[in-house]
Amino acid sequence: MSFDYPYECSCGERFSKISSAITCRKCRTYGLGGRHWYVVDLNTDELVHGKFPTDAEVEFWNEAMRREEEELRKELDRMAQESYEQYICELKEEAIAIVEVQEDNLWAVEDKLMGY
Numbered sequence: 001m002s003f004d005y006p007y008e009c010s011c012g013e014r015f016s017k018i019s020s021a022i023t024c025r026k027c028r029t030y031g032l033g034g035r036h037w038y039v040v041d042l043n044t045d046e047l048v049h050g051k052f053p054t055d056a057e058v059e060f061w062n063e064a065m066r067r068e069e070e071e072l073r074k075e076l077d078r079m080a081q082e083s084y085e086q087y088i089c090e091l092k093e094e095a096i097a098i099v100e101v102q103e104d105n106l107w108a109v110e111d112k113l114m115g116y
């Protein structure tokens with residue numbers, strides 16, 4: 001079996017030319033640690049560029065990615081909390097404004113009843 005796109009880069013994308021596989025842009029997003037590692041020729045199953053990551057490198061980059069995701073999640077939680085607190089603050093200000101208007105109205109009613 002022969003592949004039309006035999007050059008597979010480390011993120012799994014396949015190319016017809018090795019030069020395109022070496023400069024694959026998807027590796028920045030989907031590659032281990034956001035980088036390009038290697039190119040394999042699927043017709044021969046040979047490594048034709050770069051090197052396979054070692055187990056330690058895989059572990060290192062997976063751990064780094066896990067930490068980055070955790071930081072991002074914390075940041076999103078913090079932003080959500082801030083936005084919730086801002087919302088509650090605005091609701092309180094609105095409630096206070098309504099109460100003040102009601103209070104003024106009650107004073108006006110009392111003044112009217114007292115004959116002022």
Ligand SMILES: [Zn+2]
Nearest residue numbers: 009011024027
């Ligand atoms: Zn790639």
